[in-house]
């Protein structure tokens with residue numbers, strides 16, 4: 242099966258199935274919509290269904306069997322008819338056949354790790370250090386492959402993830418591929434910044450617009466298709482803000498421990514004396530994993546905790562998100578009742594928006610907790 246692992250977007254599943262059933266698959270699609278909503282995952286599911294050897298047809302629906310060789314190869318992204326194009330860091334200069342040959346060992350290892358993570362979870366957002374652009378060498382590499390005949394029968398599928406990261410050179414090289422469509426090739430570009438794409442590219446693609454998934458829907462599907470118990474599905478869906486990617490990041494994480502680490506950092510930053518030393522130790526420990534998604538989530542959790550402080554103050558403490566930590570929340574609110582809690586929440590918000598830009602995580606946290614110290618102690 243394939244579609245049921247895609248959380249939400251029922252209408253889009255319907256459209257894509259109709260394209261398969263009516264034999265009207267486009268040469269190129271552009272999946273646009275907010276980040277973290279499952280555009281790549283949907284594209285892979287689409288490719289899997291259209292290549293399945295024993296596709297299941299039922300009441301005008303079509304789904305992958307999930308067990309044939311082709312399905313398995315799409316599951317782990319190793320299908321010979323599948324190409325994933327994504328941003329890579331600048332490698333060594335010089336001509337080489339493959340864009341990967343230009344990378345040094347460390348870069349190559351990182352790319353492999355990220356590809357492995359993506360193959361295990363199609364919702365995984367690949368984060369590769371210094372990978373700001375989709376390189377023209379990558380586009381040319383795939384184009385050369387397209388000139389060769391298929392090693393296995395079936396439709397070939399190219400997924401350009403975060404297609405807005407193509408620079409002008411790669412976009413132009415890519416445009417030529419779109420202008421001379423191959424009959425047996427489907428290209429899907431995904432982007433959360435469609436405004437950053439060349440209009441000439443957009444105009445050659447069938448546009449599919451994605452929207453945030455309703456929180457109740459996420460909760461339901463986490464329970465039915467991902468084996469979440471009701472409580473964790475509830476928490477993960479509330480936290481997701483409509484993004485299945487973020488909801489799924491909670492599958493393996495310990496929310497309470499992450500939140501406590503952040504609250505502990507606040508505690509360190511509010512010490513009257515010698516706060517720098519203990520704060521910097523806490524920050525070093527938190528960012529030691531260098532995982533920006535984790536930092537993003539930790540900050541979101543911390544923000545929800547501060548919101549609970551505000552809810553306790555202005556809303557009488559009903560429906561706290563962190564109901565397990567209500568005693569600490571009430572104590573904190575009593576101790577800092579005359580301080581501007583809304584300003585504190587805004588500070589965390591500002592830090593959250595900076596996480597995925599090129600800001601040093603340690604610096605970001607130092608700045609945040611110094612600002613919070615100003616708010617709560619001055």
Ligand SMILES: [Zn+2]
Pocket residue numbers: 292293294295296305306307308309310311312
């Ligand atoms: Zn199959």
